[in-house]
Amino acid sequence: MSRVLIVDDEEPVRALLASTLRFAGHEVVEAGDGIAALACLEPGAPGRDPDLVVLDVMMPGLDGFELLSVVRRRGVELPVLFVTARGAVEDRVRGLRAGADDYVVKPFSVAEVTARVEALLRRAGTTTTDETLRLADLVLDPVAHRVTRGGEPVELSPTEYRLLEHLLRNAGRVLSKSQLLEHVWGYGFGGTNVVERFVSNLRRKVDADRPPLIHTVRGFGYTARVPE
Incomplete structure (x- = not known):
């Protein structure tokens, strides 16, 4: 089972993503802001260290772009998928240049988010084999x-x-x-x-x-x- 960290300050969006990914067979950890997300990404964080991060951009305090920059400077290389309302080309480019692996714009299809999460996990080699x-x-x-x-x-x-x-x-x-x-x-x-x-x-x-x-x-x- 892969563990996914969802970082979004909007509780309904976070709950929808969490329910969707749990249904797809993943363990889910939730964080409501960038500071809480950093605690989940500390080395050896008990029961929290994820295999992938689903990340919003517009959050109070530490936004998604800033959070990703901190994470990458710390040498954390786990896959990151942005799911955000910031859909302008310059935002997508900024996110990918900051170290994101993929980018989905809100409003999103839960099926598409699930497929992109699973594709990134396969690429990272963290998915299980036969789930038939x-x-x-x-x-x-x-x-x-x-x-x-x-x-x-x-x-x-x-x-x-x-x-x-x-x-x-x-x-x-x-x-x-x-x-x-x-x-x-x-x-x-x-x-x-x-x-x-x-x-x-x-x-x-x-x-x-x-x-x-x-x-x-x-x-x-x-x-x-x-x-x-």
């Missing part, structure tokens, strides 16, 4: 974003894919609608009929004419397991 998820004859390859059942491809929308991946990563556990909302949609309340609709769609595509792997536990939620 299997349940009976259902196989999900999170690297190729490919799903098969009995060797046959299963075509899913991005949301259906994220829902199935979360169910498989927690196979055998019962997940409530609010838990699924938080991890798949990024919020933990309301809209439970959305979960019901997507679970129904997922069953139609994954379990069609086959032993069911996605089950409802009435009054509690949903689970992925091999039928008894």
Whole structure:
């Protein structure tokens, strides 16, 4: 598991990124400003030293450009991805010249941020090898974003894919609608009929004419397991 440090003074943005990257299988550490981030980057910081930093630019006190300059002067060479509203060409150039490895402009796609994080980790050699998820004859390859059942491809929308991946990563556990909302949609309340609709769609595509792997536990939620 790779550890990602998210540095952003906007709590909703930080929470969205954290939820997204945790869902993708990463451990996440959060910092609300540059000073807190530096504490996480101290050598031997207990449970904090990250493999990659996701960094905002506009923060009070020490901004992202200044923080990155300090980090690089200290000889810290871990990958850095800027995710910021500062999208002008001169800002991107400044960030890359300061030592950033990549640059994403807000508003961002969580899928794009996840893909860029994983690409940087692969380049740095810190990702794990085979993360393929299997349940009976259902196989999900999170690297190729490919799903098969009995060797046959299963075509899913991005949301259906994220829902199935979360169910498989927690196979055998019962997940409530609010838990699924938080991890798949990024919020933990309301809209439970959305979960019901997507679970129904997922069953139609994954379990069609086959032993069911996605089950409802009435009054509690949903689970992925091999039928008894």
